[in-house]
Amino acid sequence: MDGREHYTFILLSALLPLFGVAAAVVLLWNQLVGPADLVIFAIMYVIAGLGVSTGYHRLLAHRSFRTTRPLRIFFTAAGAMAGQGPPVIWVAHHRRHHRVADKPGDPHSPYHDEEPGLKGALKGLWHAHMGWLFDRGLSSDPMRYCPDILRDKDMRFISKHFVWFVTAGVVLPGVLGFAFTGTLFGAFTGALWGGLVRFFFANHITYAVNSIGHYFGRRRFATPDESRNVGWLALFSFGEAWHNNHHAFPRSASHGMRWYEIDISAMVIGGLEKLGLATNVIRIDRERQEQKAVAWEKLGGGRHARATPDKPLAHRPRAAAVGIVDVE
Ligand SMILES: [Zn+2]
Ligand SMILES: [Zn+2]
Structure with a gap:
């Protein structure tokens, strides 16, 4: 996946969940959401959330623990299903963030724009939250920041076929929806809630750690x-x-x-x-x-x-x- 494909992916990953949420709100309004959808949402939220937090972040980026190969693959695949980028790129950006946090070169600091007043603060928060993802010039060289991840053939495989894992993150809840309800409509709303709506909520929580977590709090x-x-x-x-x-x-x-x-x-x-x-x-x-x-x-x-x-x-x-x- 080169930078260009990545950019298209970023745009899609920002816009599709937004449309998904809009569609889900319409269905919710018309009471076309069943308990199965909410259960599927919760299951997928936990899988993808742990994939990012336990897998991408603590296991891969910081090597906070070691685990078996199947579990390393499971956590990384689950992280890929969150749709925040291939592990190689995610880890490179993240390690760079730690190296120069809130200083020039940090990919997502809310202090990147020093304009004074509320406008500057909001611009900085937007940049840290999501804006940085749209910066075409931004790249954190994996060779420099995460050669260990590049050397791991499982990580290379998941990074290369990342889009398939993201797709699985929509198909899997659809299959669950069908299994729970036995209807195609159930499969559709399952994919919508466990896929697109879940992308939206889970990713904004991650983004909020980068924006709010460097701005408001103790x-x-x-x-x-x-x-x-x-x-x-x-x-x-x-x-x-x-x-x-x-x-x-x-x-x-x-x-x-x-x-x-x-x-x-x-x-x-x-x-x-x-x-x-x-x-x-x-x-x-x-x-x-x-x-x-x-x-x-x-x-x-x-x-x-x-x-x-x-x-x-x-x-x-x-x-x-x-x-x-x-x-x-
Ligand atoms: Zn970290
Ligand atoms: Zn941070």
Whole structure:
């Protein structure tokens, strides 16, 4: 898949789900949506969401754990079904994002446009959310950013045949719809809800981690970027929205770093580990979090971090910060 095909795909992947949602709203209005459609939507949402969060992001981009070859293929194929791009390209952009987060060269920083005022803020948020996908000039060289993924023949196969996996992400819920209802109309609404409508919601949640997750929310760690923890996005992003924690410790298998920071991907990885299907799971203990928090605080944190009311971890009372008493 070259850049040009990719661009056409991006346009389609932005527009088709939008039409799908419009069609679904009309059907909803006419009460032509059955419980089967919602079940199919949920099943596909979980498969694709975990594919992106556990597979593309934690397994491939950050190597937060290791797993068996069949599971690596399963998670990557599930991630491809989300329609956010081939694994090779997704991982390259993402690793580049971490390398220069919120600095020149970041593919999707909301601070890319420095125009002052509300207009600049909205332009930046749009760029981080979706606008960056339409930048024809943007490319993150996989040879430079993810040679490990390129060397893996399974990853190359899924990347090369990526469009087939996306298509499967529409056909599969259609088949489920037929299986549940026994009608062609059921197959159609299944494909609509489990395919197009699901693309729309799941992808906007991912995009929101990039836009909102670098703009609004709390900062526990004074990382050199603007990443934020966004609690209300955590459940539906499978834990991805603990984005400040993630930028502080990119390799950690768990992005939620307190018991109350719900992180479904981390639960899945922990479950796989118990079953002996995940090994080398990277965990960051509280002491290491604390040490790094103090070190970053000395460096000064992100450019806009000072304006937020929330205090980074290193500013809090020492007893709380080292975990003797948790005041949060
Ligand atoms: Zn980020
Ligand atoms: Zn990451």
